[in-house]
Amino acid sequence: MKRLVILTGAGMSAESGIRTFRDSGGLWEEYRVEEVATPEAWHRNPDLVQRFYNERRRQLEKAQPNEGHKGLAALEKDFDVNIVTQNVDDLHERAGSTKVLHLHGMLTQARSSNNPGQIIEIGYRDIQNGEKAPDGSMLRPHIVWFGEAVPAMEEAAEICSCADLFAVIGTSLVVYPAAGLIHYVPLMTQVCLVDPNPVTLSSSHIVKAFREGASKGVTLLAEWLKSR
Numbered sequence: 406m407k408r409l410v411i412l413t414g415a416g417m418s419a420e421s422g423i424r425t426f427r428d429s430g431g432l433w434e435e436y437r438v439e440e441v442a443t444p445e446a447w448h449r450n451p452d453l454v455q456r457f458y459n460e461r462r463r464q465l466e467k468a469q470p471n472e473g474h475k476g477l478a479a480l481e482k483d484f485d486v487n488i489v490t491q492n493v494d495d496l497h498e499r500a501g502s503t504k505v506l507h508l509h510g511m512l513t514q515a516r517s518s519n520n521p522g523q524i525i526e527i528g529y530r531d532i533q534n535g536e537k538a539p540d541g542s543m544l545r546p547h548i549v550w551f552g553e554a555v556p557a558m559e560e561a562a563e564i565c566s567c568a569d570l571f572a573v574i575g576t577s578l579v580v581y582p583a584a585g586l587i588h589y590v591p592l593m594t595q596v597c598l599v600d601p602n603p604v605t606l607s608s609s610h611i612v613k614a615f616r617e618g619a620s621k622g623v624t625l626l627a628e629w630l631k632s633r
Contacts, residue, residue, distance in 0.1 A: 406483075406484060406485045406529065407484055407485065407569040407570055408484070408485045408487065408567055408568055408570070409480060409484035409485065409486050409487070409568070409569065409570045409571075409572065409630070410486075410487045410488075410489065410564055410565055410567075410568035410570070410571050410590075411434055411487070411488045411489070411571075411572045411573075411574060412489050412490070412491075412565075412571070412572070412573045412574070412576060412583070412586060412587075413477075413485065413488060413489075413490045413491065413492060413497070413573075413574045413575055413576065414490075414492065414573075414574070414576025414577070414583075415491070415492065415575060415576065416492055416574065416575025416576065416600055416601075416618070416619060417473060417474070417490070417492060417496075417574050417575035417576075417619050418468070418471070418496055418575075418619075419575065419618070419619070420453075420472075420473065420619055420620055420628060421468045421470060421471045421474070421494075421496055422464070422466065422467075422468050422596045423464065423468055423492075423494055426583040429490040431604055436457060438551060440453060441453060441454050441457040441458075442548075442550050442551055443550050443551050443552050444549075444550055444552055444553060445552075447518075447545060447550070451534070451543065451545075452534050453529075454545075454546070454585055455531075455532050455533075455534060455545075455546075457510065458532070458546040459531040459532060460512070461493075461532075462512045462529050462530070462531070463529065464617070465494050465495070465496075465512050465529060466529035466581055468494070468496065469499075470496045470497075470499050470500035471603075471619060471620050472619075472620035472623070472624070473500070473574070473618075473619030473620045473622065474496050474497055474499075474500035474502070474619075475500045475603075476620070476624055476626075476627055477497065477500070477502055477558075477574075477623060478497075478500045478501035478502045479501075479504070480560055480627055480630070481501075481503065483630075483631060484570070484630070486504060486507070487503065487504045487559070487564050487568075488502055488504060488505045488506065488563060489508060489561045489565070489583035489586065490505060490506070490507055491507045491508050491509055491576060491580070491583050492507070492509075493507065493509055493510055493511050493512045493548055494511075494512060495511060495512070495513050500623045501529045503558075506557055506560060506561055506564065507557065508549070508555055508557050508561060509549040509555070509585055510546070510547040510548040510549050510560065512527055512545055512546070512548070513526065513527060513529065514526055514540075514545070514547035515527045515532055515538070515544045515545060515546060515547050516528060516538065516545060516546075516547040517538035517539070517540050517542045517544070517545075518538065518542040518544070518545050519538075519540060519542040520538075520540055520542070520551060521556065523538060523539065523540055524547055525538070525539070525544075532544055532545075532546065536596040541596060542547070555582055555583070558582055561583075561586055562589045563584060563589075565586045565587075565589040565590050566589045566590070566591065567593065568590050568594050568607065569594060570594065570595055570597070570602065570630065571587075571590045571594050571595070571596045571597070572596070572597040572598075572599065572612075572626060573587070573596065573597070573598050573599070573600075573604065574598075574599040574600070574626075575599065575600060575619055576600070576604075576606055576621060577600070577602070577604055578605070578606065578607070584607075587606065587607065587608050587610070588607075588608060590608075590610065592608075592609060592610065594610065595610075595613065596608075596610040596611065596612050596613070596614045597612070597615065597626055597629070597630075598612060598613070598614045598615065599613070599614075599615045599617065599619065599622035599623060599625075600616070600622070601607065601616055601617060601618050601622075602616075603616075613629065615629075
């Protein structure tokens with residue numbers, strides 16, 4: 406069974422009503438990144454940061470996996486599917502995907518402010534102001550903020566280096582370090598792109614592009630993969 410590795414970004418979940426950050430009407434038009442998504446913001450105004458992620462968590466609870474999420478889960482019947490996602494939602498898991506690596510953390514988890522490895526499941530509930538982790542430190546969202554290391558990068562690079570097929574869905578490949586994962590994919594591995602917008606690949610891979618959103622694009626991708 407061929408190993409299919411899929412890198413997903415914000416466009417994967419946009420059809421589920423999860424607002425993206427960089428597109429027109431995105432979250433960064435309401436919030437400055439420096440206010441809610443950096444370690445400095447957390448130290449300066451933890452109440453604002455908690456409120457921002459509590460709102461995201463409530464939004465996620467109401468969202469449902471779209472046909473794209475479900476289509477990727479269905480591919481596990483024919484491929485050894487590994488998903489590496491930049492998204493912090495749990496829609497891949499709720500759709501039925503069984504091997505999902507979250508590069509940037511998860512909204513449904515929280516962690517100690519002092520110990521990044523002390524992670525607890527919180528589901529969709531709010532984190533209360535002043536709530537403490539088991540070690541007594543402030544409980545913070547389990548989100549990798551700008552300026553923080555991405556602990557899962559080494560594992561993600563290893564997964565990508567073993568890909569027989571590689572697909573990129575809903576990400577422009579401009580945000581590092583995740584965008585650099587393409588360079589770990591073997592050069593002879595077929596790369597597929599699913600995005601309604603043009604995506605520039607900084608590599609010499611053979612590319613098959615589907616200029617569609619996640620739901621229709623994954624349907625076309627699955628048909629093409631199974632026909633090969």
